[in-house]
Amino acid sequence: MRTIIECVPNVSEGRDRAAIDAMAAAVRSAPGVRLLDVSSDGAHNRSVLSFVGDAAAVKVAVLSLFREALARIDLRAHRGEHPRMGAVDVVPFIPVQGSSLEECVALSRDVGSAIASEFGVPVYLYEDSASAEHRRNLAEVRKGQFEGFAEKMKDPRWAPDFGPPAPHPAAGAVAVGARPFLIAYNVNLATKDLSIADRIAKAIRHLSGGFRYVKAMGVDLADRGLVQVSINMTNFRKTPLHRVFECVRSEAERHGVAIVGSEIVGLTPADALFAAAEHYLRLERFTPEQVLETKLLQE
């Protein structure tokens, strides 16, 4: 089976088209890498690049991206709504096919070490790569942001995993880590009452007693006259889409509210949808090997 690792770096530039294109080209220049998507947000002043390849190819692409980003971005002049601590802010590695989370953890350490030695940028391992529990959550790692990082790094609890003990003057610091594929999944409810979406979000999310791999909040979709339970599925293999959907449906029913529909925002691995089909059709002995396209992707 071919190895496919997805890498989704976030860079602190969402307005300068030439700079964004140059960073995309830097990724594309790595042999064996396929750039799948570039999404830029002007208000956030941030872009998300998504690309795939095997471990060696993805490493080359990340280093190439860093080289271009450091030439293009100076955080001292950066303004945007989204919190950030680095020119390249975060580099997640996600196993898609023929690679385990453990292998992606090893890759994140290898790439993190290379970033520190080649560019002098301090590196924090986060998520499944984290070297301590308090460094697992990206929001915690990023707290203080670029402007507060020189101060934050004086605390021994926040010494970097690789690189110098102070932020890079223009490029700050970067979080590098492995995590499972994240699916952005929303369920839309036939009501304008945001408190119902909030209550359902609370019911399903890990934080308040729900499913282990679910983050959720209620969102008002005023233009559609609806509310939405907006969900991050952080491990769709252990907490599958259909289980969350059915739980939302059951909770909504208790409020006398119908489900209008659901939506997947951005990309999903095929397996997440196969699992839903398998569940509802009660498929016996199903394996992804039975899917024609899966066979075509294998070598």
Add this chain to the structure above:
Amino acid sequence: MRTIIECVPNVSEGRDRAAIDAMAAAVRSAPGVRLLDVSSDGAHNRSVLSFVGDAAAVKVAVLSLFREALARIDLRAHRGEHPRMGAVDVVPFIPVQGSSLEECVALSRDVGSAIASEFGVPVYLYEDSASAEHRRNLAEVRKGQFEGFAEKMKDPRWAPDFGPPAPHPAAGAVAVGARPFLIAYNVNLATKDLSIADRIAKAIRHLSGGFRYVKAMGVDLADRGLVQVSINMTNFRKTPLHRVFECVRSEAERHGVAIVGSEIVGLTPADALFAAAEHYLRLERFTPEQVLETKLLQE
């Protein structure tokens, strides 16, 4: 988008391993073709090869397969339970990605013409390629089998579409045509009463008033103590799996019988499962472009 056409020729040899391997190797030798599967049945004395490629590659593979099959198979000495009229009995072309049924019809005419002129085997276009309504159904085309074909071909209604007006002495005749992907799908019922499976099969199949693209019959699974509705889904885009499953469930309920599970036998296109997930999760604005693996298959 890359063009993927599946070709699933059936050859009249299911016992001689060396001959089967040689025919598989002949297919594999065509550049740009990937052989996905070879299934042989000794009782039927028949093998089914499954391979994919673009139109040009698949054509080369079929001609290469014919060359080997004509060297290996003499129908005058062939015995087996499965009806057959040719050494290569039937050659279906199935659009999978980046190709339409119409393009596969054109391909079947092109390949059929080449088979007739290169090997002197009479060719019948069938299914969506058929030149007349009475030649659409493979069972009708094959009726009389190898032993009866010299006689059958004297009838002007059964003149071949390409090639000589009499069967090839050792290789008979061949049916070539385009059809949508066929999914073999079974639903297992929690009862030993075969008449219930038969009644449900009748309810869902086209022949007796059911869904247009469904063939079905009841089957006794004595070893499991169950009966099964055994289904051929001949066009899963127009008659989707989930609609048939829900219809079987509703009919079974009326008999007080539960559904144990369902199964897909062999291969299915990913789209058939995506459609089921889309239906049950009530996905809005879903496109296969959102599936990571779909993006990876595209060039």
